[in-house]
Amino acid sequence: MEPELSVPPIFSPIPPAIHPHHADIDVQTAAWAETFRIGSDELRGKLVTQEIGTFSARILPEGRAEVVSLLADFVLWLFGVDDGHCEEGELGHRPGDLAGLLHRLIRVAQNPEAPMMQDDPLAAGLRDLRLRIDRYGTAGQRARWVDALREYFFSVVWEAAHRRAGTVPDLNDYTLMRLYDGATSVVLPMLEMGYGYELQPHERDRTAVRAAAEMASFIITWDNDIFSHHKERRSPGYYLNALRVLEQGGLSPQEALDVAIAQRDRVMCLYTRLTEQLSAEGSPQLRQYLNSLSSFIRGAQDWGISSVRYTTPDDPANLPPVFCDTPTDDRHEPLDIPAVAWWWELVPAPAGQTTTRRRVEQTA
Template sequence: MPSELIVPPLYSPTSPAIHPRHTDIDAGTTAWAEHFRIGSQELRGRLVKHDIGTFSARILPEGRDEVILLLSDFVLWLFGVDDGYCEEGELGHRPGELAGVLHRLIRVAQNPQTSMLDNDPLAAGLRDLRTRVDSYGTTDQAARWVDGLREYFFAVVWEAGHRRAGSVPGLNDYTLMRLYDGATSVVLPMLEMGHGYELQPYERTSPVLRAAAEMASFIITWDNDILSDHKERHSPGYHLNVLRVLENEHGLTADEALDLAVAQRDRVMCLFVRLSKHLACVGSPQLRQYVTSLAHFIRAAQDWGISSVRYTTPENPANIPTGFTDVPTDDSPEPLQIPAISWWWEVLPADATRLEERKQTWSHVR
């Protein structure tokens, strides 16, 4: 990719926010990583400089301290798996062997008392994380956390298959798997745990809320691909992100792929905003809090993406923005032509806009 490729300010309609104890949380995660020896010493030394605690404090700016610290430790652990096993380790080119290791880790997450991987630092860290998930969450939230971890593991094995073959997937397949290999779905139960509530099953499984959660995952992972493309393309070995997929799919230049990726995430962001307003009108207080947390999650990833040395790469500076814009490049209400996600545009009721207008009128009357 040409070094002059410049990422423009991304559309972000959500205001930034951060928990006041973010410095303590970041220090706590550094201590946790050292205690459990997550990753190699070299990898661990890099990860603890990436402001992961600050990222987590932005996701739950008004959340419980202990859950924000749990989330921060977990995100660092995920990078220990992703960077250590998948991106930089030999297993990242051996999908069969990688699947075996990850299945054993899933067993540890399911049953921490299982005598398996007893001397493995990642397994030890995972046992601690599961114990804390049980302490701060419900039985159902713990089960969904394990399910989300399984989805993530399944997706990174898929990616390892492409890494081994040196192949680039089609846009539809990439979009589907990126909803999971970004590990965003594993964080979702912690959004509830962070505020001490549990969504009702009929709310969590409703098509409109499932679509909103997937949209958040899409925006977060598209933004991550856009902001980390410089780092990945200047690193040795295979890389895979949306810009490369779009270049391969449509025969685009890097600049053209960047423009298209930004337009795609902007169109989804506009739909997310419309869905959020609808859910604010019809949802329970817990559902409204959940949607607010999804918005914070999106903005947290954006703020982290333009500030963490993980993406700014001071040794080889990236041309990424220092701020955001409140104007989307594409606000079309038409669905993206990506079959895996086109159903999102079908879940918003036809009268949703009128309902929001009525709510605004009532608020002025009162």
């Protein structure tokens, strides 16, 4: 057996925060899971202990309590799909059949009145989520939620193809898949609903704003890959995370951990600079949106080191109790990942730092 990896304190410049009703919300989410019978009895029994309501309360620390609850129930529902069907279920090895089920669920999200999947608990839960999205969101936010659900589903079908073949994608493909299969983009419309505003498309879809959201997804999913590595590696069967992808590229487990941390640190430094720049020039709604991206990152971190989902008390993971304020790598230099290397072209290098290739071209 290889020695257990020990995860050191990870760099986070974002302060922690939590909604004052977090305890009630966590209890309500467990009750919601029971009402709709999300997942098998065994899976649901685990999910209701994992403080998913507390996680949501960290993502929207000052949000409307009804939307914090909605997001909590939705995240639990997503684990019902991701754990129940993709990672632990039969369909996780049958991408074609998985695609069929996920298409049907999309239809239920889009047209909850459609008389289909009427005995399916996940479909019933999804109808309830859609009703509440109609109550707290705009037509545009609902449409983006359905589209984001589709992009999440599309990516888990790709992941299922690798699971069936037993293959590990290269780093560029993995990054592309991971921007969606962590279900981070489906949470974004709820960040707006949580504070009762609608970000206008000309701001939300600006390349630099979209990049900030993608960087948040990268940081959240790399952090998850680091914190969930213990849980994932000990589970029976296939697993896929950034550490496994880096090991496949020739690194030892310890080197893979160090590289994954350096990668997310570099993206965190870039994210900080980009969001400072965007906040200075954007609307109050954009500033709120960027603040929420940061709460999402920090909330996933605080939940990731504390939930029994990842600490696995019966076989404890070596997770850090705190975060730190120094990155292991603060270079303003693109990661060697073509799908995201363009992020570094959006922000000028800080004074005294390596200039990027693009800036050299511009000043030459």
